[in-house]
Each structure stands twice: as structure tokens, then as C-alpha cells.
Amino acid sequence: MTTPDAADDPDPHLVAIREEQAHLDHAHRCLEAMRRHTASMIAIAEGGATETDSEAARYHLRKRAASFDGRAPLAFGRLDTEDDETFHVGRRHVEDAAGEPVVVDWRAPVAAPFYRATWRDPLGLVRRRRFTVEDRTVVAVQEEDLADPDAVGGGGVPDPLLAELERARTGEMRDIVATIQAEQDEIIRAPLAQVTIVQGGPGSGKTAVGLHRAAFLLYEHRQLLEEQRVLVVGPNRVFLRYISAVLPSLGETSVVQTTIEGLLGARYPVRATEPAAVAALKGDARMAEVLRRALDAGITAPAGDTELHLPWGRVRLTADDVAEALATARARRLDDTAAREVFRSLLARRVEALLLPQFRGEAPAGSDFQGDARADATFRALVNRTWPTTSAGQLVRKVLGTRTLRERVARDVLTAEERDLLHRAPAKKLTDERWTTADVPLLDEAEALVGGVRATYGHIVADEAQDLSAMALRMLGRRAQGGSLTILGDLAQSTAPGGQDRWDVVVDHLGPPAALHIIELEVGYRVPGPVLDVASRLLPLAAPDVRPSRSVRTAGDPPTFTRVDDGRELPAVVAEIAADLSGTWTSIGVIAPEPHVEAVLDALRAAGVDAGPADRGGLDRAVAVLDPPTAKGLELDAVVVVEPARFLVDGAAGARLLYIAMTRCVQHLSVVHAEPLPELLQVGP
Numbered sequence: 001m002t003t004p005d006a007a008d009d010p011d012p013h014l015v016a017i018r019e020e021q022a023h024l025d026h027a028h029r030c031l032e033a034m035r036r037h038t039a040s041m042i043a044i045a046e047g048g049a050t051e052t053d054s055e056a057a058r059y060h061l062r063k064r065a066a067s068f069d070g071r072a073p074l075a076f077g078r079l080d081t082e083d084d085e086t087f088h089v090g091r092r093h094v095e096d097a098a099g100e101p102v103v104v105d106w107r108a109p110v111a112a113p114f115y116r117a118t119w120r121d122p123l124g125l126v127r128r129r130r131f132t133v134e135d136r137t138v139v140a141v142q143e144e145d146l147a148d149p150d151a152v153g154g155g156g157v158p159d160p161l162l163a164e165l166e167r168a169r170t171g172e173m174r175d176i177v178a179t180i181q182a183e184q185d186e187i188i189r190a191p192l193a194q195v196t197i198v199q200g201g202p203g204s205g206k207t208a209v210g211l212h213r214a215a216f217l218l219y220e221h222r223q224l225l226e227e228q229r230v231l232v233v234g235p236n237r238v239f240l241r242y243i244s245a246v247l248p249s250l251g252e253t254s255v256v257q258t259t260i261e262g263l264l265g266a267r268y269p270v271r272a273t274e275p276a277a278v279a280a281l282k283g284d285a286r287m288a289e290v291l292r293r294a295l296d297a298g299i300t301a302p303a304g305d306t307e308l309h310l311p312w313g314r315v316r317l318t319a320d321d322v323a324e325a326l327a328t329a330r331a332r333r334l335d336d337t338a339a340r341e342v343f344r345s346l347l348a349r350r351v352e353a354l355l356l357p358q359f360r361g362e363a364p365a366g367s368d369f370q371g372d373a374r375a376d377a378t379f380r381a382l383v384n385r386t387w388p389t390t391s392a393g394q395l396v397r398k399v400l401g402t403r404t405l406r407e408r409v410a411r412d413v414l415t416a417e418e419r420d421l422l423h424r425a426p427a428k429k430l431t432d433e434r435w436t437t438a439d440v441p442l443l444d445e446a447e448a449l450v451g452g453v454r455a456t457y458g459h460i461v462a463d464e465a466q467d468l469s470a471m472a473l474r475m476l477g478r479r480a481q482g483g484s485l486t487i488l489g490d491l492a493q494s495t496a497p498g499g500q501d502r503w504d505v506v507v508d509h510l511g512p513p514a515a516l517h518i519i520e521l522e523v524g525y526r527v528p529g530p531v532l533d534v535a536s537r538l539l540p541l542a543a544p545d546v547r548p549s550r551s552v553r554t555a556g557d558p559p560t561f562t563r564v565d566d567g568r569e570l571p572a573v574v575a576e577i578a579a580d581l582s583g584t585w586t587s588i589g590v591i592a593p594e595p596h597v598e599a600v601l602d603a604l605r606a607a608g609v610d611a612g613p614a615d616r617g618g619l620d621r622a623v624a625v626l627d628p629p630t631a632k633g634l635e636l637d638a639v640v641v642v643e644p645a646r647f648l649v650d651g652a653a654g655a656r657l658l659y660i661a662m663t664r665c666v667q668h669l670s671v672v673h674a675e676p677l678p679e680l681l682q683v684g685p
């Protein structure tokens with residue numbers, strides 16, 4: 001390693017750059033050596049003692065070899081401690097031939113001060129460097145002297161955070177590991193065994209924090225969580241695609257990423273949509289009680305006695321015998337399948353008890369009274385009639401499709417109007433049932449009641465959680481081992497039917513937490529301040545209790561407003577503006593209320609712009625066209641919002657959609673309208 005001579009090169013920034021470049025080169029050489037070593041271990045494992053040995057060993061070695069893809073900077077920071085120790089912080093652990101650390105993993109405890117140390121609380125550091133690396137070349141080093149608050153840091157070097165935030169967006173989210181902020185780091189490193197709820201405005205980094213938390217927990221509890229697995233739940237496929245590269249870029253490929261519907265796999269394909277009021281009702285927690293009672297209503301004690309003719313003699317099971325077995329089985333509070341089994345066993349035991357006196361209390365050798373009872377047709381018919389087996393699909397179908405059943409079980413749970421609203425004529429066959437998105441949590445609840453086997457996870461991260469219904473939250477609560485969940489959302493962006501407007505209520509639906517932390521992120525990293533300020537004017541209507549967030553990006557232009565009033569068509573003007581923006585920015589989105597989407601797409605194509613809907617690959621084109629719900633969670637360089645007045649016809653819910661639409665841009669926002677601009681957005685006195 002060559003150390004630059006300070007006398008030859010007095011510019012401290014250049015000296016720092018050379019130092020860090022030398023170290024980075026060294027780190028890459030060490031990583032190469034580690035790779036070669038791993039490759040030779042793989043070769044040895046190929047000739048392993050047993051097939052299983054070599055397979056397991058090869059798996060772990062390959063994983064290790066693949067855990068740094070080389071695209072992102074290997075290291076991005078350096079810490080100098082009071083004890084004269086130096087650590088370089090990076091994406092993964094790198095060591096030299098002697099086993100000395102050359103780069104420490106950002107998740108290691110020694111790396112925490114990199115994110116958290118301040119002049120007031122330096123956490124044992126005297127100096128911190130953050131560097132910007134492009135293609136393995138250190139281009140800037142920002143230095144902070146934590147021992148001397150008056151020292152000028154960086155000497156005009158661009159702040160790596162701001163540089164990162166200014167970067168053009170490509171339609172794929174990137175990791176933020178080099179620039180995690182202290183308030184975010186606290187959430188990322190929070191303990192595993194708790195429910196962590198994060199409320200944060202648009203662009204406050206909730207998604208980023210959730211994904212980095214998953215990576216951190218996997219590092220901290222590797223063995224446990226590789227076995228129990230970590231689950232990330234997102235709102236839709238477009239969103240999942242958008243975030244899909246983040247965890248792999250952090251070297252984590254074992255995390256399951258899916259939607260609420262995806263959790264049930266292909267068992268109940270969603271084939272239909274329904275009015276929001278119906279979906280909201282289906283998402284209501286009261287539905288859990290309705291389903292429970294409906295399942296219970298399937299059980300009917302016989303009115304009279306049942307006589308069994310068994311090989312060993314006759315036995316009369318009275319109505320009381322059956323009622324007693326039912327009461328005992330039900331009192332156990334087991335799932336339906338298990339409770340039914342208890343009921344069957346109790347009845348068989350009763351048969352045995354009734355038979356024994358006929359043999360002076362001693363069963364003949366080789367006899368099996370209980371087994372014979374179970375095999376008896378009359379006994380089986382009695383059990384089936386009293387406690388019929390049912391599947392989750394049958395139960396939900398019956399609740400939705402049978403008015404009389406709802407009358408019977410839901411009279412004091414749902415209003416008459418609500419009971420009516422739920423009605424859907426059942427399909428002829430269960431497999432033809434036209435399930436909706438809101439049916440999925442009902443089916444899952446029914447599976448839990450019936451006793452279906454379900455995958456659980458050691459930790460669950462749920463994004464855009466304000467849009468999860470009570471029934472969907474119950475789904476997550478059931479799957480979280482030890483109640484370990486991270487719930488991310490923004491109540492001001494709650495737009496789904498049955499969505500949430502209070503976090504304390506969310507906790508109730510998840511189930512009793514071992515510990516609970518509710519944290520608010522107040523700083524926005526995506527949207528330029530002048531744009532966020534205008535969008536925040538919608539908050540009093542959209543979510544009166546939510547405080548506006550503050551943007552870290554004070555620079556930038558306010559939104560531009562274009563009124564279409566010269567006889568031109570709105571879609572044509574939108575297309576012209578979007579085409580114009582595509583000359584400047586990498587990713588562009590047009591967010592239009594549903595009725596305008598097709599016309600805008602046509603106009604864009606007519607203008608020769610490469611455009612497509614976001615849910616069909618539009619994010620890979622020059623211009624993506626999105627309806628507001630699809631825009632949720634995404635971000636683009638420049639955004640055109642079409643006809644804001646249309647959004648507001650839906651009151652607060654519409655205001656929330658407009659708020660979402662106006663907070664997707666990293667650089668520029670254009671608003672185009674033919675109708676008058678809503679008062680809340682009018683600028684000026």
C-alpha cells in the first residue's frame with residue numbers, strides 16, 4: 001500500500017481520497033483471495049465424504065461466494081476510535097490472509113457508530129469518513145472531526161446523502177447502506193422480539209428501513225432466521241418488483257417477498273373484484289367472530305339416542321352422552337379438526353365404558369372396543385352428522401352464500417344491512433368460486449379455524465401496512481413466531497377499503513405483542529421541499545391528525561401547474577409535457593385518475609412516446625402511466641399528475657390518493673388540469 005506524502009500533496013481531500021483508494025484496492029484484493037479460497041473449498045466439498053455433506057457444504061460455500069456481487073461499493077466509510085483503532089465499514093466482511101478485518105460488515109456492532117455518532121455523542125469516535133465510490137474509484141471523501149466540533153468537515157465535499165438522493169431513478173429501488181440516517185438506524189437495529197411500528201410521511205425511508213432491518217436481523221440472528229425465515233409483505237406485484245433488488249444487493253437472498261394474496265399461494269385464485277364497501281366489511285375484525293360462529297353452527301347434537309350393534313354386543317349412546325362429549329371437546333379451544341378428533345375419541349371411550357360391564361369390567365384378550373366403535377358405520381354416521389368436516393373454502397362460501405346462516409350466526413354481530421351486503425351467490429363448484437382480494441384473509445381465518453397447516457416466519461416486515469384490513473393483519477399476526485413484526489406505513493396514505501387510521505388498533509389485530517415500539521420518522525428523503533410543501537396542504541383534508549413531514553432536500557423547484565383552456569385536449573397536453581420531461585429525466589410517470597388512464601396512454605403513443613401502464617412493464621419504458629393505487633410506494637424522477645379535481649370528488653379518500661400521487665417525484669412535479677384547480681392547491685394569496 002502506498003501512503004501519499006502530505007508534503008508533496010498538501011490538499012487534505014486528495015490525501016484522504018488516495019488513502020481510501022489504497023485501502024479499497026487492498027480490500028478488493030483480499031476479497032479476491034477469499035473467493036479463491038472458497039472456490040478451492042467448493043472443489044474439496046465436491047469430493048465430499050457423503051453426498052449430503054458435500055451438498056450442504058457446497059450450498060453454504062456458493063452462498064458465501066455470491067454474497068457480494070461487486071456492483072456496489074465494497075466499502076463506504078471509515079471510523080477512527082479514541083483507542084487508535086481504525087475500521088472500514090462496508091457491504092460485507094473482508095479479512096486479510098492473517099484473518100485481520102479489512103472491511104467490517106455494516107451490520108456488525110462496531111459499525112453502529114458510523115451511523116449514529118454525533119459531535120454531541122461521538123460514541124468513542126474521533127473521526128468519521130464517508131466516501132463516494134464509483135466503479136471501484138473513490139471520488140470523494142467527507143471527513144468529520146468528532147473530537148472538534150469547530151473543525152470544518154469535508155472542505156466543500158458534497159454530502160454523500162444528498163449526492164445519493166439526487167441520483168437519477170431507474171425503476172428499481174437501491175439499498176441505502178452507505179447513507180442510513182441515525183433515526184433510521186435505530187429502527188433497523190431494534191430488537192427482534194417485538195412489534196415495531198413505523199409511521200412516516202412519503203419518502204421518509206420506511207421501505208428502505210424495512211428491507212435493511214430484514215438484512216440486519218438475518219445477520220444478527222443468522223441461524224434462527226435462516227431456519228424460521230423472514231417474510232416481507234408488499235402491496236402488489238409492481239411494488240415487489242420495484243424493491244426486489246435491494247435485499248440481494250445486501251447479500252441476502254433467503255427472504256420471502258410476497259403479497260397478502262401470495263401468502264395463500266394458488267389455493268384460492270383471485271378472479272373477481274367487488275365494491276369497496278363490501279371489501280371493507282370483509283376486512284372488518286368482526287368477520288372473525290362470524291366465521292367462528294358459522295363453523296360452530298355446523299355442529300348439531302342429535303335429539304335422540306343412537307343404538308350401535310357392535311361385534312361385542314349392543315350399546316346405546318344417549319343424547320346426553322353425545323352432548324357431554326361435545327361440551328368437553330369444544331371447551332378445549334382447539335382448531336376444528338383437532339376438537340372433532342377429541343369428540344370422536346370421547347365417544348369411542350364412552351362406548352368402551354358402556355361395553356365393559358357386560359364383560360365384568362375386563363375386556364376380552366385381543367379385543368379393541370374403541371377401535372371397533374370407530375369402524376362401525378352407525379358410529380361414523382353419528383359423528384359425521386353431529387360434527388361434519390368442512391374445508392376453509394366451504395365455510396367462507398357458506399357464510400357469503402347463505403342468508404339463513406348469516407341470520408342465525410351474525411344477527412348480533414353485523415347489522416341487517418351488512419349481512420345483506422355480504423351476499424354472493426355461490427358458484428356451482430367450489431373450485432369455480434370467484435374469490436376476491438378481500439376473501440383471501442377470510443379464507444386464511446377459516447383455514448386457521450379449521451386447522452390448516454400454515455407456514456410461519458421468524459420475522460415479518462409489512463410495508464404499506466396502513467392499507468391492510470383487520471383481517472389481513474390477523475393473517476400476519478398468526479404467521480409471526482414470537483410476535484416479531486415490523487409494520488411500516490403512513491396513515492395519510494391509507495386508501496384501501498378496510499385500511500387503518502390508528503396504529504394502536506393495528507396492534508390489537510396483530511395479537512398481544514411481547515413488546516411494542518411505535519416510532520415516527522419525520523424527515524422525507526425523496527420529494528424536494530418545495531414540492532412536499534404544496535402536497536402537504538392536502539393533509540388537513542387527507543389525514544387531519546398526521547403532521548406534515550420535513551424534506552431533507554431544501555433545494556428544488558415548486559410544482560408547475562398547467563391549465564388546459566385553449567380548446568386543446570387534456571391527454572394531448574399531458575403527452576406533450578411528459579415527452580418534454582423525457583428529454584431531461586430518466587424515469588417519468590404520469591399519474592392519472594382511472595378514467596383518464598387509457599386516453600393518456602393513447603395520446604402518449606400517438607405522440608411517439610415509448611409509454612406503458614406500470615402494471616405491464618411501464619416502469620421499464622420512457623414513460624410509465626399509473627393509476628394512483630399502483631403509484632403507492634414507487635418513485636420516479638419526474639411526475640405528471642393529471643386533473644387533481646377528479647381525485648377530490650371522493651373527499652378525504654380522494655385527497656389521500658392525490659397526496660400519494662404528488663409525493664412520488666424525486667426531481668420535478670407537473671400538474672395538468674382542465675377543471676379548476678382545487679382550492680387547497682392554489683398558490684398565492
Ligand SMILES: Nc1ncnc2c1ncn2[C@@H]1O[C@H](COP(=O)(O)OP(=O)(O)OP(=O)(O)O)[C@@H](O)[C@H]1O
Binds near residue numbers: 161207
Ligand atoms: N438514508 C438514506 N440514504 C439514501 N437514500 C435514502 C435514505 N432514506 C431514504 N432514502 C431514499 O428515499 C427514497 C424514499 O424512500 P422509501 O421509498 O423507503 O420511503 P417510504 O417512506 O417508503 O415512502 P412512501 O411512503 O412513499 O412509500 C428512496 O429512494 C430511498 O432510497
